Amino acid sequence: MQRLGFVAHELRNALHTAAISFQAIRSGRIPVQGTTGDVVERSHLRLRAMVDGLLTQVRLGAALRGRQERLSIASLVQESIAFATADAAEKKIQLLTEVDPSLQVEGDRNLLVSALTNLLQNAVKFTGRGGSVDIRSTRNGDGRVLVEIEDGCGGLPAGAAERMFGPFVQVGNDRSGLGLGLTIAQQVVDAHGGTIQVRDLPGRGCVFTVAIPAVQAAEDLAG
Numbered sequence: 001m002q003r004l005g006f007v008a009h010e011l012r013n014a015l016h017t018a019a020i021s022f023q024a025i026r027s028g029r030i031p032v033q034g035t036t037g038d039v040v041e042r043s044h045l046r047l048r049a050m051v052d053g054l055l056t057q058v059r060l061g062a063a064l065r066g067r068q069e070r071l072s073i074a075s076l077v078q079e080s081i082a083f084a085t086a087d088a089a090e091k092k093i094q095l096l097t098e099v100d101p102s103l104q105v106e107g108d109r110n111l112l113v114s115a116l117t118n119l120l121q122n123a124v125k126f127t128g129r130g131g132s133v134d135i136r137s138t139r140n141g142d143g144r145v146l147v148e149i150e151d152g153c154g155g156l157p158a159g160a161a162e163r164m165f166g167p168f169v170q171v172g173n174d175r176s177g178l179g180l181g182l183t184i185a186q187q188v189v190d191a192h193g194g195t196i197q198v199r200d201l202p203g204r205g206c207v208f209t210v211a212i213p214a215v216q217a218a219e220d221l222a223g
């Protein structure tokens with residue numbers, strides 16, 4: 001309930017900012033192309049991100065009651081990349097993928113895409129211009145699918161790895177988001193019996209690793 005209050009407060013702030021900026025533009029004295037127009041646009045993007053986050057939370061509640069299908073990791077990764085491509089292109093960041101096409105998991109497609117998209121969007125957001133983001137997927141020894149997302153954020157601040165999954169926690173200089181993406185991603189992965197971890201690559205970047213129980217592909221079972 002406390003969190004709901006926090007989100008409502010943030011939604012109202014963003015709406016308020018958009019509304020007063022729009023009124024200023026409407027008065028005719030301020031051009032829509034200038035910084036006030038940028039504020040309106042950013043407020044709307046923020047509103048959209050918050051509403052998307054809320055929808056994921058709602059879906060999460062429904063998924064816990066069980067809507068499961070067999071999903072190929074390659075297709076989940078591909079769909080998530082589609083949501084990060086525009087931002088990556090804008091920053092001239094290369095997205096490099098190395099995904100074993102036979103890997104499958106069981107779960108809710110929308111939720112898993114939302115979790116991976118949050119991780120990928122973060123990787124692009126915190127990587128410097130002209131850098132690269134690697135997306136790798138393999139099966140590990142204990143029957144889990146690993147999806148690793150490595151970025152060029154320059155390394156994490158001390159103690160950040162332990163804190164960054166908390167709601168509304170932001171550990172870097174870029175505070176343009178809300179601090180909910182990792183919390184949502186963790187809840188989604190948790191609901192699928194998996195884990196998310198982050199490893200610092202000092203001075204270079206960091207690697208997020210999602211581990212989810214694998215399901216055996218039908219052809220593997222037949223063979």
Ligand SMILES: Nc1ncnc2c1ncn2[C@@H]1O[C@H](COP(=O)(O)OP(=O)(O)O)[C@@H](O)[C@H]1O
Pocket residue numbers: 118119122123124126151153164169170171172173174175176177178179180181182183206
């Ligand atoms: N890939 C990443 N590289 C570096 N820092 C990250 C990365 N992902 C998340 N972070 C840090 O964790 C914080 C929380 O992430 P998140 O919950 O997605 O919130 P948001 O992206 O809205 O700030 C970010 O603000 C940033 O400080």
Ligand SMILES: [Mg+2]
Pocket residue numbers: 118121122177179180181182
């Ligand atoms: Mg984020």
